[in-house]
Amino acid sequence: MLIAGGREPGPRPRVAILSHEALRSAVRLTSYSAGLQVLLRLLTFLLNAYTLRYVSKEIIGVVNVRLTLLYSTVLFLSREAFRKACLNVGAEQKWAQFINLLWLTVPLGVFWTLLLGRIWLRLVTVPDPALIPHYEVGVVAFGLSAVVELLSEPLWILAQVHMLVKLKVFAESLAMVAKCVLTVVCIRIVPHWGLYIFSLAQLLYSSCILAYYVLYFVKFIGSLEAQRKSFPLSTVSDLMPKYLHHQPVFDPRLATLTRTFCKQSFLKQVLTEGERYVMTFLNILSFGDQGVYDIVNNLGSLVARFVFLPIEESFYIFFVKVLERGKDIGHQKQEDVSLAATVLEMLVKLVLLIGLTITVFGYSYSQLALDIYGGSVLSSGPGPTLLRCYCVYVLLLAVNGVTECFTFAAMSKEEVDRYNSTMLALSLTFLGLSYCLTWWQGGVGFILANCLNMGLRIAHSLQYISHYFKLSKNWPLVGLQxxxxxxxxxxxxxxxxxxxxxxxxxxxxxxxxxxxxxxxxxxxxxxxxxxxxxxxxxxxxxxxxxxxxxxxx
CATH class of the missing domain: 1.10.287 (Helix Hairpins)
Structure with a gap:
């Protein structure tokens, strides 16, 4: 079997052609997403380097840790389950039910914004107004920006399902450029505005994303390109939720699967952003130290954002399209199983080598990188030690991203439910470790807790993959050798x-x-x-x- 670049004798079955097309689409999506991540992280990288010279570490800590955590939590809890459940749909899908389900992300986002906004204003330590004014405005603005961005979520999922891979790149690139330009201009002209600047920039970012998606689909629906791609909606009104006579409002199977992933979303968010929750709710680091930690974290995660995240997002779509969720490999098309195993083996080896390279060279060049980036503010304190530890974490992050990507794509609903219990135990363990290790080692303790947590998640994914392929001649875990x-x-x-x-x-x-x-x-x-x-x-x-x-x- 050839992955690409060669030809097999004779005509190939239609299913095989579709599987290879799914692979090509996943790779295209990875390439575009990687390019997008390079642009976004480069702009963020330069913006942080610029703001370090004009804005205090305390404001950077509040924006990049406290307010960004509110924004990302609302988005994750409102849309992650829908993204996991709704990307694996076929041509037989009843699209009106599908659209109705997707629009639930918006009221869910409003609910989480109101609840978490109140928590951020009442139950966590509020910054000193003399040092960091306008904190309340920041909470409202970042929560509102999350809701605005969720208005584009049904369009985002439709674009991903139909492999409109360039749309996300252009939308987020335009939004990020607009955000950076506004931030830089305001910092130069009215630096005393403080959190007002970052609040306006965040609202502009979400508004640009929504506007781009809306304008694109208004032009796209009914066009020749839409017909060529067999796009199932014929009018703009088809994008809106509607009441359906004599049939369920939502697809029962997708609704059930979404509820299952909803249970998991909060736990995964705790595991992903655990150190920020500990910083926010337990207040064990000052806002200045939080700012330094976040800058080092952003610098250390550049390659993870550039490469690992696009691979995970894109090849999750590939695996859910090639494999039948919940079925053992004996009851699936063996060519698809073999293709998925080969791709998984190559991906595991690729990210392992990238992560190992970062770990090996990151130790010796962390201090130099921080000195170039932020000067002595970053390189003379705990920054180099933080970045060296983070390089080890990147290696674990690389392997976990790919193995978990396959695991979630292949799991049945029942297996996802069982894994939720495991995630709960991991979440509680991680929070406890973060608290204890941070009191002991400061910011380094967060990274150590992340490493332990990631190691446990990798062990679970490897066990699942090993069991999944035990009756197959394919063994993708050889990629770890x-x-x-x-x-x-x-x-x-x-x-x-x-x-x-x-x-x-x-x-x-x-x-x-x-x-x-x-x-x-x-x-x-x-x-x-x-x-x-x-x-x-x-x-x-x-x-x-x-x-x-x-x-x-």
Whole structure:
């Protein structure tokens, strides 16, 4: 069986063609999403570097931790379950029921905004108005921006289901550029506005996303492109919720699956943003320390956002389209199973190598990166230690993203329900560890707790994958095995760069340049070794990612 780039003799079955088309669409979506993440994170990266020079660490801590947490929590709890449940639909779907279900995200968002907004205003420590004024306005603005963005959620899911992969890229890129421009202009002209600036910028971001999606679908529906893509809606009014006579308002199967994922959403959000909840509700770090931690966290997660998140989101769609949820592999099309196993093996190996490279080189170059980015404010305190620990976390984050992506795509409803109990135990354990380890080690304690939590989640996913493929000739977990020569090269690179960092990094400009040059040489040796020892992975990346532009018509 060929993944891409070759031809099999004779005509292929229609199902096989659809599976390979799903793979090509997933890879295209990954490429576009990765490009989007690069742009968004680069803009955020530059914006944080700029605001560090004009805004206090305390305001950055309130915005990037406290208010952004409110915004992301409302969005996650309101839409994540719908995204997980509703992306796996076919042509036989009753689209009116589907649209009705999707619009539930908006009232759900209003509910969470009112509830969490009250908590953020009444039950957590409110910043000193003399130091950080207009906190209440910030809470209202960030909550309102989440509701505005949820108005575009039905359109987002429709775009993903029908592989309108460029829409998300353009919408979020435009919104982020507008947000950054407004923030920079206001900081230069009216820096004393404080939280007003970030509140207006966040509202502009959500409004731009909504406006772009609405304008796109108004133009798209009924067009020749929509007909070519077999888009099921023929008028703009079909996008609105409606009462249905003599049939359920919602698709019963999707509604049940959505409720199941709803139970999981809060637990996953706690695991994803646990350290911010601990900071917000237990107040164990000052707002200034929270600001430094968040900046280091953003810097450390650049590659995770650039590469790992787009892969996880895009290939989740691929796996749910290729595999039948809840069925063992003996009752599925074996070509699809083999394709899914091969792709999973390659993805696991790809993210493992990326994560390992970040861990090895991140230790020796964390202090230099922070000094370039934020000056002595970041590089002279706990920042370098935080970033070094975060590099280890990135390795675990990489493996967990891909393995969990497959696990959630293959699980039956009953298995998801059982996993909810596991997630509850993990959530409570993680919160307890975060609290204890942070009192012991400060911000580093958050990262250690995240590492332990991620390790447990990886263990669960690996156990599920192993059980799923136990009766198959395919064994995708072989992707976790690396050849001996490659491991030796990684070890040598770690030793050389660590020694270079200890002896050269603080000996002047020329010594620093030698330190950087040694790292570049070691990185080249690592890449060459990967190219030699992993030809199957190189071929996968070349055919599935690097040649996508040539495949598009």
């Amino acid at each position: 690396l050849p001996g020569p490659l491991l030796l090269v990684y070890l040598g690179s770690a030793i050389v760069t660590a020694f270079s960092q200890a002896t050269l990094s603080e000996q002047g400009l020329m010594a620093l340049l030698v330190h950087v040059l040694l790292g570049a040489v070691c990185l080249i040796i690592v890449l060459v070794t990967i190219f030699i020892t992993e030809p199957k992975l190189v071929q996968f990346v070349r055919t599935q990612f690097l040649s996508q532009d040539k495949k598009e018509t």
